[in-house]
Amino acid sequence: MTNAATPEPRLKIEQYIGIQIKRQRQSQGLKIADVARLAGISQGMLSKIENAQVSTSLETLNRLCDTLGMPMSRLFSQFDQQGRDALLVKAGDGMEVVRRGTEKGHTYHLLNHSRGPKKSMEAYLVAMDDASEEFPTFSHPGTEFIHVLQGHIVYRHGNHLYELGPGDSLTFDSDIPHGPEKLLEVPIQLLSIMNYSSD
Template sequence: MTQQDPKLQLEQYIAMKVKRTRVEQGLKIMDVARIAGLSQGMVSKIENAQVSTSLDTLSRLCDAIGLTISKLFSDYDRPEGGAQLTKSGQGMEVVRRGTEKGHTYQLLSYHRGKKKTYEPFLISMDDAAEVFPTFSHPGQEFIYMLEGKILYRHGNHLYEMGPGDSLSFDAEVPHGPEQLIEVPIRLLSVIHYDDEH
């Protein structure tokens, strides 16, 4: 049998949760058995996943150790998870217009699914004398200043930004750095794409 029997998994989960709670409460098996009106053997078998128990028995046992049925099952079918961690300095460096001028773009997350929904970049700029290209692309963009000061253009508007400032805008409208006021500059840029992207 390649896959574990789900019934066995459930019994093992209940056993682990019941035993852990009983021990945390400082209760002995004989005390729990007496309070729940169960035999010590039955409590022991439940804690060792050796028996399938009725809901009535399980409810009495949970009452005895101060554990609600909802709390008992709160973690049972929680999804496995699997977030993508990108350690500092380990984002994938990507080429964008401006990279040859001392800009670095680190892509912090690489979406592996069917559809790209967002792209987060850590952007560094360190030459205050540069002339900048403007950008225009699908989606919404959010930028958050981490370090330095910048004059940022969006369409016909200019925004002076420093550490802690953020700006969000329609990325189809031409945008980009107008002037680097204080270098080095580091900013976080997150581009969110619409459903059709």
């Protein structure tokens, strides 16, 4: 006989907010000092917010959300769904986030923004529509899987170039520099799934 899994205790609102703020900051590779300065609060205060050591005002949370490019409504959107075993993100509801490449014409919609405190996986719907742009390369821990939904692209991984079209997939070690080399046919939409698991 197998025992049913014991539900994890519900997070308090301060814990939930701290996790969301920290997750958004780390996903952009930003330091506490940078975010605190841009939001007009002290590093100590931001650290306390992220670690659920203080309750903060809506005004401060609004400044933090503005700094991180996250709508304030998203900060609380999943709080009441903590007890659920699955997360449904309807078409068009993925949280738009700022990442390296955004200024070069990438649009990122995070499709699994209700992860647990330990980040193990991220899924993005990435859109690119300017074939004339030169795109940066990326490098980060883990393994990445991309699947092209629309358009044609030449994608670089290290010294190798791969021409990808609708239905094509590529899986690779994301520690090695990678990214779009050339947009052959726009608009391009691709699904990008990043696995950070150390197992």
